[in-house]
Amino acid sequence: MAVLVDNLTPWLLALLWSTVLLSRGAADCPKPPEKDHIVLTNESLLKNSFPKGTQVAYVCTNGYEILNGSNSITCTGTEWTEPDLTCKKKDCGYPQKLPNMILNVNEGTLLGASVKVSCEEGYRLIGSFFKRCFSNGWIGRAKCDLVVCNVPSEVIGGNHTWTSAKKPHYGDIIQYSCDPGFTLNGTSHVICQGRGxxxxxxxxxxxxxxxxPSEINDGRHLWTSADQPRYKDVIHYSCNTGFTLHGSSQLICQSPGIYNSAPPTCKEDKSTTPSLNITSTPRPPIQGGIHTLAATEDNLMNTEASSISPPALEAATVPATPGTHGNVMELDNIKETDGDTKDAVSLRHNIVMASVLSTILVVLMVMLIFYAYRYRWRRGSYDTQEDLKPGLLQFQSL
Structure with a gap:
């Protein structure tokens, strides 16, 4: 009997302990429930049993914050009290606006909202085109830099007004101009725009x-190059001998590629034949043998002279020597007026020399003809004598 009791003791103790455990488990609450955007705190999550009277705490999920209500519930024995905590999305607030930046916040500023970022005219965006609201605030970095254009390049035959070592900014205007002798092809200025x-x-x-340069009749120009004349180049013109140039003797190439005047022309020289007319002016007789000389000479000079007017001559009175009679003509005493020149004197001498040479030639020709006829006559006489010699000899023999 004692042995039987000893064998049943462990089983009875185990049954008794199980009964105690079951009676206690029936009084604990299950794991606390979770709702949208509401979770247990880390401390509550570490608990394994929730007996009657146990309290657990809730918090809002990341990106949410408590709007109202209590953040704890209590185990009443077998169930939990109803949680009344309400969470709302976190508001990131209006994002920071940097200089010259434009923000489009049409989606709002709550968790998950996006903001479009752009820049004012003349600036360009560096970084992200969007900012997004996360639990820890706005994410997305951006800034607006001033738009710049490349430094303008140099122009051959001209220059521009940009002298700074920095690049031109948006809206800057660069003016261009050309050096003398060059013409501008294109717009005189450029503007730096928003895209750089x-x-x-x-x-x-x-x-x-x-x-x-065009050719001219009876003349020529001195431009020998095959290239076209450039700005300020001078074209010289001249006429052939016997022609006179009318117009400018030189043309100058000017802007915008035209000459300063029309080409000149060459016209033939047509000078009048000088004549010398000397007439006497009657005077009353004066005792002592002085009277007016009279002389007339027409067509003294019959040659053409270029652009030289015949000299004007005046009649001169010469006193007569007592005891002489008649009119004495002294051409050497004819006075030359201011229009007389060395060329007229040279022309007069040339006429005299031509007259002398002509006279000499005529005399030589007469002498040549005379001697030719004389030689021919003498030759004819000699031939006649030779023909008569046989007859004379025969006559003498008889």
Whole structure:
């Protein structure tokens, strides 16, 4: 009997302990429930049993914050009290606006909202085009930098007004101009625009050239190059002998590629034949043998002279020597007026020399003809004598 009791003791103790455990488990609450955006605190999550009277705490999930209600519940024995905690999305607030930045907040500023970022005219965005509201605030970095264009390049035959070492900014205007002798091809200025490019391509400077000089009748120009004359080049003109130039003797190439005047012309020289007319002016007789000389000479000079007017001559009175009679003509005493020149004197001498040479030639020709006829006559006489010699000899023999 004692042995039987000893064998049943462990089983009875185990049954008794199980009964105690079951009676205690029936009084604990289950794991606390979770709702949208509401979770247990870390401390509550570490508990394994929730007997009657146990309290657990709730918190809002990441990105949410408590709107109202209590953040704890209590185990009443087998169930929990109803949680009344309400959470709302976190508000990131209006994002920070940097200088020259534009923010579009149409989606609001709560958790998950996005803001579009752009820049004012003349600035360009560096960084993200959006900012997004997360639990720890706005995410997305951006800034607006001033738009710049490349430094304008140099222009051959011209220059521009940009002298700074820095790049031109948005809205800056660069003016262009050309050196003398060059003409501007394109717009005279460019503007730096919002995308960092100019509104148009820079202009160029082209050299001013004129057409090749035209030929003129009875004359010529001295331009021998095959290239067209450039700005300020001078074209010289001249006429052939016997022609006079009318107009400017030189043309100058000017802007915008035209000459300063029309080409000159060459006209033939047509000078009048000088004549010498000397007439006497009657005077009353004066005792002592002095009276007016009279002389007339027409067509003294019959040659053409270029642009020289015949000298005007005046009649001169010469006193007569007592005891002489008649009119004495002294051409050497004819006075030359201011219009007389050395060329007229030289022409007069040339006429005299021509007259002398002509006279000498005539005399030589007469003498040549005379001697020719004389030689022929003498030759004829000699031939006649030779023909008569046989007859004379025969006559003498008889």
């Amino acid at each position: 490019v100019y509104n148009t391509t820079p202009p160029t400077c082209e050299a001013i050239v004129c057409d090749l």
